[in-house]
Amino acid sequence: MATVTLRNIRKSFGTTEVLKGVSLDIADGEFVSLVGPSGCGKSTLLKILAGLEPQNSGDVAIGGRVVNHIRPSRRDLAMVFQSYALYPHLTVEENLMVPLKLRRLNRMERLPGLGHLMPGRRQKMHRIRAVVEETTETLKIGDLLARKPGQLSGGQRQRVAVGRAMVRKPVAFLMDEPLSNLDAALRVHMRAEIAELHRDLATTFVYVTHDQAEALTMSDRIAVMMDGEVLQFASPDEVYHDPADLRVAQFIGSPKMNTLPGALGSGGAVSTVGGYTFARAFDGPPQTVTVGLRPEHLAIAPKAPNGRAIPVTVRHKENLGSDFFIHANVGDTGHTMIVRTEPHTAQSLPLQGAAEIWSVEDRAVVFSSDNRRIYASDELRGIGAADLALAPAGAAQ
Amino acid sequence: MMRSGIGETFKHLVLLIGVVIVIAPFYMMVSYSLKSPSEIQTNSGGFAGSQQPFVDEYCVKLGNPETACTVRPAVYNYVTAFSKAPLLRYLLNGVVVTVSIFLIQVVVALPCAYALSKLTFYGRDVVFSLVLFCLLIPVHAIALPLYIMLSKVGLINSYAALIVPWTISVFGIFLMRQFFLTVPDELIDAARMDGMSEFSIVWRVMLPTAVPALLAFAIFSVVAHWNDYFWPRVVITGNQDLFTPPLGLRDFRGDLDGNDYGPMMAIATVIVTPLVVAFLIAQRRFIEGITLTGMK
Ligand SMILES: Nc1ncnc2c1ncn2[C@@H]1O[C@H](COP(=O)(O)OP(=O)(O)OP(=O)(O)O)[C@@H](O)[C@H]1O
Ligand SMILES: [Mg+2]
Numbered sequence: 001m002a003t004v005t006l007r008n009i010r011k012s013f014g015t016t017e018v019l020k021g022v023s024l025d026i027a028d029g030e031f032v033s034l035v036g037p038s039g040c041g042k043s044t045l046l047k048i049l050a051g052l053e054p055q056n057s058g059d060v061a062i063g064g065r066v067v068n069h070i071r072p073s074r075r076d077l078a079m080v081f082q083s084y085a086l087y088p089h090l091t092v093e094e095n096l097m098v099p100l101k102l103r104r105l106n107r108m109e110r111l112p113g114l115g116h117l118m119p120g121r122r123q124k125m126h127r128i129r130a131v132v133e134e135t136t137e138t139l140k141i142g143d144l145l146a147r148k149p150g151q152l153s154g155g156q157r158q159r160v161a162v163g164r165a166m167v168r169k170p171v172a173f174l175m176d177e178p179l180s181n182l183d184a185a186l187r188v189h190m191r192a193e194i195a196e197l198h199r200d201l202a203t204t205f206v207y208v209t210h211d212q213a214e215a216l217t218m219s220d221r222i223a224v225m226m227d228g229e230v231l232q233f234a235s236p237d238e239v240y241h242d243p244a245d246l247r248v249a250q251f252i253g254s255p256k257m258n259t260l261p262g263a264l265g266s267g268g269a270v271s272t273v274g275g276y277t278f279a280r281a282f283d284g285p286p287q288t289v290t291v292g293l294r295p296e297h298l299a300i301a302p303k304a305p306n307g308r309a310i311p312v313t314v315r316h317k318e319n320l321g322s323d324f325f326i327h328a329n330v331g332d333t334g335h336t337m338i339v340r341t342e343p344h345t346a347q348s349l350p351l352q353g354a355a356e357i358w359s360v361e362d363r364a365v366v367f368s369s370d371n372r373r374i375y376a377s378d379e380l381r382g383i384g385a386a387d388l389a390l391a392p393a394g395a396a397q
Numbered sequence: 398m399m400r401s402g403i404g405e406t407f408k409h410l411v412l413l414i415g416v417v418i419v420i421a422p423f424y425m426m427v428s429y430s431l432k433s434p435s436e437i438q439t440n441s442g443g444f445a446g447s448q449q450p451f452v453d454e455y456c457v458k459l460g461n462p463e464t465a466c467t468v469r470p471a472v473y474n475y476v477t478a479f480s481k482a483p484l485l486r487y488l489l490n491g492v493v494v495t496v497s498i499f500l501i502q503v504v505v506a507l508p509c510a511y512a513l514s515k516l517t518f519y520g521r522d523v524v525f526s527l528v529l530f531c532l533l534i535p536v537h538a539i540a541l542p543l544y545i546m547l548s549k550v551g552l553i554n555s556y557a558a559l560i561v562p563w564t565i566s567v568f569g570i571f572l573m574r575q576f577f578l579t580v581p582d583e584l585i586d587a588a589r590m591d592g593m594s595e596f597s598i599v600w601r602v603m604l605p606t607a608v609p610a611l612l613a614f615a616i617f618s619v620v621a622h623w624n625d626y627f628w629p630r631v632v633i634t635g636n637q638d639l640f641t642p643p644l645g646l647r648d649f650r651g652d653l654d655g656n657d658y659g660p661m662m663a664i665a666t667v668i669v670t671p672l673v674v675a676f677l678i679a680q681r682r683f684i685e686g687i688t689l690t691g692m693k
Contacts, residue, residue, distance in 0.1 A: 052586045073592035085587035102592035161402035164591075 001029050002063030002076075002171040004049065004204055009058035010369060011044055018044050020228040021058070026221075031198050031205040033215035036225035037251065042063045042208045045225070046174050049206065051075050063171060073102070078165035079174040082181065084157045086149040092160050093132060093145040099168045100128045135163045138200075153233070155186045162197070172204035179214065189218055212252045216240065246367040249292045253372035258337045262291040262366070268377060270366055271331050274310040278362045280376045289374060290367045297341040298365040300355050301325055302348060312337060314349050328355060426669070430662035431434055433470035437658050438620060446470055470659065472564070477660035478649075484667060487645035492671075493643055494559045494629075495622045499615055501564040505616075507607070508571035511599045515585055531567040537627070558632035564621060569614050576610035577603060613678055616647075623672055632645065642668040 004026040011019040026032050035044045047053035051072035055097055059066050067075050076101075086095050087152045094313035103109060108114075108122045135140045139159045149157055160180060164172055170261045178194075179187045195218050198205050209215055216236045223233040224247075232244040243249035249257045262272035270283030272291045300312075315336070324346035326339045339357055349355050365373040424444070429437055432446035456466035458563055468476075478484055506663060512518070513525050543562050544553070552558045578601065588598045589666045604611075626643040644662055 047586070050586075050590060052589060057432070072586075072589045077590070079587070079590050081583040081587060083583050084579055085583040087583065087588075087602060087605075099591040164587075 005061040007059040010056045012176050017140040018228050022230050029202045031220045033207045033219040033222045035215040040225045040226045046208050050079055076171045078168050080161045080165050080178045082177040084161040096132045096163050096167050101126035131167055135167050139163050154182050175207050176208045244373050246371040247272055255338045260291045262289045273333050276310045278364050280362050282374050282376050284374045292365040295338045298339040299360050300339040300341050300357050304356040304358045309358040312357050314355050426662050426665050429658050431471045431667045432475050464691045474659035474663040478663035487640050487642045492640045495619045497560045498563045498622050501616045502566040502569045505565050506569035506573050508599050509570045509578050513574045514577035528567050553632050554636045572614050
């Protein structure tokens, strides 16, 4: 158990800068996800943290101790790899014992054959077996011990890989997309299991994923990375409701946040396509902006109740059972919007028919042309929108 | 249907002809090793000969009674083979030399291949180019300098002379490097996280995963050095105790009057047998190895 601190980490491969000064402060026992699109440097950052790849500059500290020049095995971290990286020639039991043997047996005791003669080895092996047994019980893989990795299913391999990380009782777990090789149902199940494991072990977890849903469901905090930078490092609610950067807003959330071009007028009024103007005032000089609207913060109907709406044409209705996602084109501007609505509203909207979209409670996130957030005057910065989401409807106005 | 039937027949015909061409010498070798001299000369008796006892004239010449010199052809051929030449000694030499060469080649090639495929260091590509370059040097071109160097250090006529020049196999390094490139980096990272040294990674992780490639390399290496006639001929001058099987065969041929094919073929059969048996065994392991990696 330990805090993990990354301070201004930079890394280049050849001339391409992959990490451009990444800093993260991870608290003891925290579950942190690194999330971002493919190639943004998540795995590289994790490898630097593990000591498998040297950084060009910056510090890595674990439990307050700077470990820049300390070997991976001495950092007392455990890692679960995307491909699981189990030793293919060893059985599950042997795979689980390898990290313990390397740590607890000395060089002589590890010798094949001769090692068995060393005094004290039996007791140590006994204790190692006990730890392995305990772990296999926790992960329910007791009946797989004699098998080789090649004879396991994807989910079973994943468990064994987690087990190999667990047996060492590391101060922190590093996981690099451990669920990406599993099918959808199993992935959801393993998500819950890993979250539970984190609660039980109360150890620091650093979890890499490119799946924003995974990050939102499992983490205490999410670091959203893009192009080698951390754009935002905050709780899932905050990242979702109060994105600090347009790219964060677009990456987090499924379906994606609607983004429309807009303008910030001199009085702080923001207007967007179709002449739609938001009722709240935003802080900032007049400029062109991007307006972000979450599908669930929008409403759609053949006719808007108060007349203030964006006229659209319904293109496609996506039925999720409990909800519908309506895909609609904004006039002939070429912009598409996605709105979440109830099934009975969706039924009243004919395909290719005209409809109107408006913003419930004027919940819009506005970004300047350099992707930075522009806050509304009545909005608390940083944590504001997260609280807003939890507040009863209507309180925001 | 008909056309493809004819096509299949034709294919099989061609393959069968190929098989006959390849098998014929072996067939003759084994067959002659079982027959009596007269059967060999008249080309009669089928594959195994009639196994009619015949009188060994050499034995009679030595003054023995004819009854004591009546022998069965197959027994005669193999007994002569083993008694006239220290065949077991040759075979043992062959085993010592080929096994030593192969083991040392592996000990050298695996760490080299690991470094060339999985470690990044300054000049790695240059080193690898040198390896490729060395692949192009023919053995015969450097035989003389090698011989001179070995004789300067007084190693001619020793096992060392047979073994040392072959211990660094650039082909082995090249082959293993290509194989190691296919081993995922994550496996090595996992081993490092578990606390293995680079040295243990080579022997405890890379070696077990590389068994199929090593077997392929073993086939090349063992066959080449078991059958090598050129190099032993160069560095073993006269000391019969160090003869490898091919040298022994040549020596035996020199000893016999030209047409005693039976015993000679018996020797040839004995020399070939270990290889054939080894590869029948290895073949099974080989397929196992391939299926193992296939399952990942
Ligand atoms: N050893 C390497 N040599 C050169 N470039 C590398 C190396 N490793 C990674 N890169 C580059 O660094 C960038 C970041 O790679 P990284 O593996 O960290 O991405 P990632 O965020 O983990 O992506 P993914 O979600 O696809 O796993 C990529 O552009 C990649 O091409
Ligand atoms: Mg990655």
